[in-house]
Amino acid sequence: MQITSVGHAGFHIRTAAGTILCDPWVNPAYFGSWFPFPDNTQLDWDELGDCDFLYVSHLHRDHFDAEHLLAHVNKDATVLLPDYPVPDLRRELEKLGFTTFFETENSVKHTVTGPGGELDIMVIALRAPADGPIGDSGLVVADGETVCFNMNDARPVDMDVLHDAFGHVDIHLLQYSGAIWYPMVYDIPARTKSNFGKQKRQRGMDRARSYIEQVGATWVVPSAGPPVFLDDELRYLNDDRGDEGNIFPDQMVFLDQMSVHGSAGGVLMIPGSVADVRGTELTLSHPVDPDEIYGDKAGYIEKMAQRLAPVLERERQSWAASADEPLLPQLKDLFEPIMAASDLICDGIGYPVGLVLGEDTFVLDFPKRSVREPIEGEGRYRYGFRIDPQLVRTVLRDHEPDWVNTIFLSTRFQAWRIGGYNEFLYTFFKCLTDERIAYADGWFSEAHDDSASCELAGWEVQRRCPHLKADLSKFGVVEGSTLTCNLHGWQWDLESGRCKTSKGHELRSRRL
Ligand code: FES
Helix, strand or coil: CEEEEEECCEEEEECCCCEEEECCCCCCECCCCEECCCCCCCCCHHHHHCCCEEECCCCCCCCCCHHHHHHHCCCCCEEEECCCCCCHHHHHHHHCCCCEEEECCCCCCEEEEECCEEEEEEEEEECCCCCCCCCEEEEEEECCCCEEEEEECCCCCCCHHHHHHHCCCCEEEECCCCCCCCCCCECCCHHHHHHHHHHHHHHHHHHHHHHHHHHCCCEEEECCCCCECCCHHHHHHCCCCCCCCCCCCCHHHHHHHHHHCCCCCECCCCCCCEEEEECCEEEEECCCCCHHHHCCHHHHHHHHHHHHHHHHHHHHHCCCCCCCCCHHHHHHHHHHHHHHCCHHHHHHHCCEEEEEECCEEEEEECCCCEEECCCCCCCCCCEEEEECHHHHHHHHHCCCCCCCCCCHHHCCEEEEECCCECHHHHHHHCCCCHHHHHHHHHHHHHCCCCCCEEEECCEEEECECCCCCCEHHHHEEEECCEEEECCCCEEEECCCCCECCECCCCCCEEEC
């Protein structure tokens, strides 16, 4: 099996049976905020796009690059489609001209036939509302000699399905770095922000190490991030100044963490690196000396910013022009039907949310299921967002079903909140269609599963994490009377079972 990195979460996998192109991403995502790092524009994309199979793990814009797929990927390729509850990914690919779909079944091993023979594959599909834009996935490919697990940024909760179906994994490609707006956009003191950033940075790498242990592959490739921020106003987000509070550590930082913790088998791949993997044997070649990139990272980013400035400018030109049409009716049209269809989510949010768009403030009144102007004297809202109205006008113009996959991941906004993270709120913003909200509301109503238990450091706790059902016997860490689930870093007070990270989500626990 020959695996070529095509940047970020993208890989090209060549086997005797055929080739698979995974998550090719080249054009900037999220309002021009994210670019692939290191630069991958120089690759021969027409050759890479001439593939037999296409795998797009999910609809996040750093995995699903519509413009690129349209221009460079063979429309006769068979799409290996994850098993998602809403068919948005298939619909988007159909719009681009793909017609042949192999519909996988979640966590089931399939055999597909390419021009050169057969290949075993499995797509582990995550289907909780918090997983990507309603769905994220990882792909396993086995050609009879080598087993590759491309986990990208998915967070599967059950690794047994992988080992039961494929046995030993030879090469594991996974995310280890941040891909979120927290804590940078929050209106909190700089020192607190830096401390939260440090925790977030470390937790991301701890989670990846926990996966590495569970998968037990011979070789591990840190992938799927971080992006690079080339816009002047976002350049501070790049981890190029040794800032421990930065949530975007790069591959070198993580490979270092792996060796500090005694994990062998870390492999650096940059766009164009080729790994020839024959079972447990691996030979690697790079297109350039990686030191040209990481030796002077800030200098590399500066040159990249200069080179890609026209691309960023073109992106800005595509945003909605400032307009005079009042925003309130448009916001009402969008949000009120969704509120009306999501009792559980609106109740979970529980408070009016402030939306400051330039000079205007609007209120998403979740308890009353309405969008309105502020009422005099109502004070500061418990949750709020300050967003450039131009971005909001753009997502309204484009009928975007997901503000997380557009505005929030851009980090081009500010937020505040009193109290913990509210998962219902972000779920609401990513479910702005009837289909999505119906699925998410139903999911929350059935999500609670505390039937099984496990023992952790003198406590009996429910085995499945109340957040997204991670196995706490593997992801749970107890310090004093606090339990941390390393899958997303949520915490519980074991004495009371109270979730310290988000509203609701109680945990069953008792001291042994
Ligand atoms: S599954 Fe998300 S914190 Fe446990």
